[in-house]
Amino acid sequence: MAAITLKAVTRRFGTNAAVSNVSLDIAAGEFVALLGPSGCGKTTLLRLIAGFEQLSEGEIAFDGRCVAGRGTHVPPEERNAAIVFQSYALWPHMSVGENVGYPLRVRGVRGTARAEKVAAALAAVDLTGFEGRRPADLSGGQRQRVALARCLAMDPAIVLLDEPLANLDVNLRAAMEDTFREFHEKTGATMVYVTHDQAEAMAMADRVAVMEKGRVLQVSAPETLYREPANETVARFVGNGRVVDCRILGETDGGHAEVQLFGARLVVRCAPGAAHGRDGLLGLKADDLVAGDAGGFAARVRKATFKGSHAILEVEPDAAPGTILPVRSDRMRPVASAVQVAVTDAWLLPRGEADDATEGAAEAA
Numbered sequence: 497m498a499a500i501t502l503k504a505v506t507r508r509f510g511t512n513a514a515v516s517n518v519s520l521d522i523a524a525g526e527f528v529a530l531l532g533p534s535g536c537g538k539t540t541l542l543r544l545i546a547g548f549e550q551l552s553e554g555e556i557a558f559d560g561r562c563v564a565g566r567g568t569h570v571p572p573e574e575r576n577a578a579i580v581f582q583s584y585a586l587w588p589h590m591s592v593g594e595n596v597g598y599p600l601r602v603r604g605v606r607g608t609a610r611a612e613k614v615a616a617a618l619a620a621v622d623l624t625g626f627e628g629r630r631p632a633d634l635s636g637g638q639r640q641r642v643a644l645a646r647c648l649a650m651d652p653a654i655v656l657l658d659e660p661l662a663n664l665d666v667n668l669r670a671a672m673e674d675t676f677r678e679f680h681e682k683t684g685a686t687m688v689y690v691t692h693d694q695a696e697a698m699a700m701a702d703r704v705a706v707m708e709k710g711r712v713l714q715v716s717a718p719e720t721l722y723r724e725p726a727n728e729t730v731a732r733f734v735g736n737g738r739v740v741d742c743r744i745l746g747e748t749d750g751g752h753a754e755v756q757l758f759g760a761r762l763v764v765r766c767a768p769g770a771a772h773g774r775d776g777l778l779g780l781k782a783d784d785l786v787a788g789d790a791g792g793f794a795a796r797v798r799k800a801t802f803k804g805s806h807a808i809l810e811v812e813p814d815a816a817p818g819t820i821l822p823v824r825s826d827r828m829r830p831v832a833s834a835v836q837v838a839v840t841d842a843w844l845l846p847r848g849e850a851d852d853a854t855e856g857a858a859e860a861a
Contacts (some may be wrong), residue, residue, distance in 0.1 A: 529701035593627035731779035766844035
């Protein structure tokens with residue numbers, strides 16, 4: 497395992513900065529996910545760590561050793577980092593055993609030593625007995641496990657994964673999430689995982705770094721990211737949240753504030769000292785809004801979708817025409833019917849901090 501340190505990392509293509517001034521510390525043995533929409537720079541950042549792209553500015557170090565920046569560029573094959581691609585990148589003319597053993601062959605490992613490492617790697621991903629098969633004879637999940645076994649055989653200090661589950665169906669994705677977690681536990685390698693899928697990132701990573709337009713907006717543990725977004729962009733992106741205006745009435749203690757939302761008074765969570773000024777922004781999640789017949793703010797149902805154990809209603813608050821919020825309900829309700837919406841949890845985002853997140857602030861989150 498190896499620690500990864502990024503300092504003011506920037507990668508430009510012409511005048512466009514695909515990665516802009518990113519600073520991030522990843523501890524040895526940590527599993528970090530880079531999360532964001534297409535085009536946010538997460539894959540470019542992964543390729544910079546791997547050595548497939550060269551820095552425009554900044555520095556990358558592994559365990560304090562500079563591998564990029566300050567006039568240095570250590571080639572990918574000398575970084576002891578393995579990469580797993582979305583496309584698996586298996587040689588079609590080689591058997592499973594030959595694919596897993598290929599990087600060992602390149603390193604000069606021969607005979608019994610190579611065979612033992614290949615067998616151990618395949619056993620670790622439950623593919624013992626598949627040594628003689630070709631990639632074309634395997635399912636998508638099996639191919640991805642072969643790619644993981646190839647990583648495992650290399651004994652890498654760092655494993656980089658670029659959208660590895662994007663080509664798999666829902667059931668296979670769930671199974672492979674378990675495989676990745678087990679892989680991390682067995683190897684102890686530092687892992688950096690690129691994805692646009694929030695559920696994947698939340699389920700597997702120790703910390704998640706949310707990216708937009710080449711910047712890191714917040715780096716936090718999954719629960720913190722979900723419940724305490726650092727800014728408006730993260731609040732909207734993670735968990736399909738909604739951000740609405742509220743009136744700040746005052747701070748009740750170091751972690752809560754009283755606000756007025758759509759005519760109703762409620763106490764919400766906030767960072768210490770965040771409840772300043774009169775106007776604020778409130779981050780809401782559908783799971784924390786409950787439709788009933790009493791309490792909360794008044795609203796009307798504009799759409800209802802049956803989900804089996806519950807329904808999701810889209811409601812329009814009476815006090816804010818044009819605002820639509822997703823709300824949980826224990827039963828279906830007719831469109832245009834009146835409901836009261838109770839807020840069980842919310843996070844205050846004071847105005848002025850919405851999109852000013854810097855990389856330093858992200859590291860501290």
